[in-house]
Amino acid sequence: MSRRDALGRALREVEIPLPGGAEERGLRVVEAAFAERTSGGSELRGAMTPKTSERLGGRPLPRLALSLGLAALLAVLVLSPAGAAVRSWVDEVLTAPTPRPEPTLGEIPGGGRLLIQSAAGPWVVQPDGSRRLLGDYEEATWSPRGLYVAVAEGRTLSAVEPDGTPHWSSTAPARVSDPRWAPFGTRIAYRAGRTLRVIAGDGTEDQLVAGSSAPIAPSWSPLGDPTLAYVSGAGALRLVNSESLVDLAAAPALDDVAEIEWGAGGKSILEASHGALRLREVQPRKLPPRPSIAVTHSLPVPAGATVADAALAPKRETVAAVLTNWRNHGTRSSIVVYGPGEAKPRRLLTVPGSLGEVAWSPDGRKLLVTWPAVNEWLFLPLGRGRESAVANISRAFAPGGRAASFPRVDGWCCRR
Amino acid sequence: MGSESGANEQKLVREAQAGSSAAMAELYSLHWRRAYRAAYLVVHDAAAAEDVAQDAFLAAVDALDRFDLRRPFAPWLHRIVVNRALDWARREALRRRVDGAESVFEPLPPPEEVGGEMIAALKDLPAEQRAVVVLRHLLEYTPGEIASMLDLPRGTVNSRLRRGLDRLRETAELDAVGEERR
Numbered sequence: 325m326s327r328r329d330a331l332g333r334a335l336r337e338v339e340i341p342l343p344g345g346a347e348e349r350g351l352r353v354v355e356a357a358f359a360e361r362t363s364g365g366s367e368l369r370g371a372m373t374p375k376t377s378e379r380l381g382g383r384p385l386p387r388l389a390l391s392l393g394l395a396a397l398l399a400v401l402v403l404s405p406a407g408a409a410v411r412s413w414v415d416e417v418l419t420a421p422t423p424r425p426e427p428t429l430g431e432i433p434g435g436g437r438l439l440i441q442s443a444a445g446p447w448v449v450q451p452d453g454s455r456r457l458l459g460d461y462e463e464a465t466w467s468p469r470g471l472y473v474a475v476a477e478g479r480t481l482s483a484v485e486p487d488g489t490p491h492w493s494s495t496a497p498a499r500v501s502d503p504r505w506a507p508f509g510t511r512i513a514y515r516a517g518r519t520l521r522v523i524a525g526d527g528t529e530d531q532l533v534a535g536s537s538a539p540i541a542p543s544w545s546p547l548g549d550p551t552l553a554y555v556s557g558a559g560a561l562r563l564v565n566s567e568s569l570v571d572l573a574a575a576p577a578l579d580d581v582a583e584i585e586w587g588a589g590g591k592s593i594l595e596a597s598h599g600a601l602r603l604r605e606v607q608p609r610k611l612p613p614r615p616s617i618a619v620t621h622s623l624p625v626p627a628g629a630t631v632a633d634a635a636l637a638p639k640r641e642t643v644a645a646v647l648t649n650w651r652n653h654g655t656r657s658s659i660v661v662y663g664p665g666e667a668k669p670r671r672l673l674t675v676p677g678s679l680g681e682v683a684w685s686p687d688g689r690k691l692l693v694t695w696p697a698v699n700e701w702l703f704l705p706l707g708r709g710r711e712s713a714v715a716n717i718s719r720a721f722a723p724g725g726r727a728a729s730f731p732r733v734d735g736w737c738c739r740r
Numbered sequence: 741m742g743s744e745s746g747a748n749e750q751k752l753v754r755e756a757q758a759g760s761s762a763a764m765a766e767l768y769s770l771h772w773r774r775a776y777r778a779a780y781l782v783v784h785d786a787a788a789a790e791d792v793a794q795d796a797f798l799a800a801v802d803a804l805d806r807f808d809l810r811r812p813f814a815p816w817l818h819r820i821v822v823n824r825a826l827d828w829a830r831r832e833a834l835r836r837r838v839d840g841a842e843s844v845f846e847p848l849p850p851p852e853e854v855g856g857e858m859i860a861a862l863k864d865l866p867a868e869q870r871a872v873v874v875l876r877h878l879l880e881y882t883p884g885e886i887a888s889m890l891d892l893p894r895g896t897v898n899s900r901l902r903r904g905l906d907r908l909r910e911t912a913e914l915d916a917v918g919e920e921r922r
Contacts, residue, residue, distance in 0.1 A: 331905075331908070335873075338859060355765060
């Protein structure tokens with residue numbers, strides 16, 4: 325063997341860490357990209373994006389929660405000391421009475437305007453409850469002040485006014501999903517196939533930011549800088565400057581992370597998976613402004629519970645979560661709130677069955693919680709105030725009043 | 741690469757250009773592990789290496805129509821892999837200088853029982869030296885080919901290689917490496 329072969333053999337044979345499933349994961353991404361190249365998107369559509377009917381079931385978390393096995397739940401129940409320590413605040417609470425629902429959607433408790441995604445497309449709901457279908461789009465997101473809505477359909481990303489008037493459209497290289505308008509208003513991040521892209525708020529300057537991203541919506545820094553958080557295809561939480569394209573920081577994301585959200589103060593990023601919630605501390609740097617991802621705070625999830633959805637409050641680093649417990653006598657769901665610095669979450673409500681999503685009102689004083697099993701929305705006050713409920717939600721977002729699947733909440737926007 | 745395997749690869753590229761997803765998958769299977777290994781040995785971060793390898797294949801898919809069938813596929817792919825890995829390593833080094841010593845990464849530790857010293861020795865090299873060592877000794881390109889891949893003068897490649905091997909020689913397992921150059 326030659327001398328040089330000794331080094332070559334060492335490099336070929338040295339054991340290196342190989343993330344489980346990495347090769348297969350990459351192959352799926354490459355196959356999807358290849359299908360996109362050869363078919364102009366039709367194969368990608370089938371392979372990578374849930375059908376509309378599935379999407380209307382909500383974001384990925386509820387599906388993840390439902391798929392968790394009973395054995396895993398029991399194991400967590402027995403083995404997790406942290407879970408055991410907080411078990412009581414869900415287990416020992418009796419199911420609370422829920423408010424009598426209003427038969428139809430009237431004035432929105434908490435004010436603001438809602439963006440609701442139905443099988444027919446996104447609807448804008450005005451503060452008085454009146455609503456307008458924007459068109460045949462699959463996803464929608466508010467601009468920061470609610471002057472526009474970015475909507476996605478197939479490979480097209482568009483900006484429309486809340487009355488449906490179109491402003492611009494842009495065709496992406498692959499199917500568009502998860503658009504998110506930056507808080508400073510001049511950029512929209514979105515996923516095209518598996519890639520992450522950013523386009524200017526006027527529909528120009530579209531550019532690739534990352535070649536591979538997990539199927540999770542990115543989240544903008546709230547501090548007015550062009551920093552974007554996303555989860556890479558390899559499962560890392562990454563921060564990138566969307567203008568210079570410089571990678572700023574990275575850290576392993578939660579296993580099976582299903583949602584990320586950057587907190588209003590810019591100091592933390594919420595990560596949620598079916599079994600865990602945690603806040604990653606983000607440390608801004610002065611020269612130059614490069615943030616880093618540092619300390620992690622796990623939020624206690626009771627043993628045996630799964631996270632159906634979670635959301636950060638608009639002004640404080642308070643997290644609201646929908647937790648679901650499977651029990652011998654049936655499923656129960658709770659809405660809990662994790663306040664900053666509080667050791668234990670506060671339970672707002674427990675109901676039989678499964679709750680869906682949770683969204684904060686623009687002023688952070690109310691929560692909208694969806695309850696698909698009984699076709700209702702619940703509005704829960706954080707402080708003083710009255711709980712309220714609205715029935716017949718599916719029908720409210722079905723053109724012509726036909727019965728339809730339960731709609732998804734895509735945003736609760738700012739007051740005008 | 742032998743002429744037979746080269747011809748087979750050329751056939752796969754031609755079929756992929758014509759739209760065969762099976763041919764693309766076979767090209768991927770033939771090259772992914774080597775691409776990942778090369779990326780890892782430059783970046784020393786498993787998640788980043790996975791991203792680099794995946795991005796390189798996505799770039800290959802994007803550029804497939806423009807690929808010159810008279811040229812071999814592997815060097816083209818390896819050029820993308822190593823350049824992207826270098827970009828990543830440089831950005832990470834810059835970020836660490838700016839942010840201080842605190843690392844935000846929690847890379848998997850290198851296995852201790854096999855090759856731990858090798859990984860540690862390689863990791864101690866500057867990224868530019870790691871890249872040329874990986875291209876020369878793992879992927880077996882000539883200094884001239886490496887110069888072309890990294891867009892560097894050949895003398896620079898030789899000097900980076902020499903410095904890298906000098907430092908690697910200090911690792912017990914690799915004493916022979918230094919002797920190679922004498």
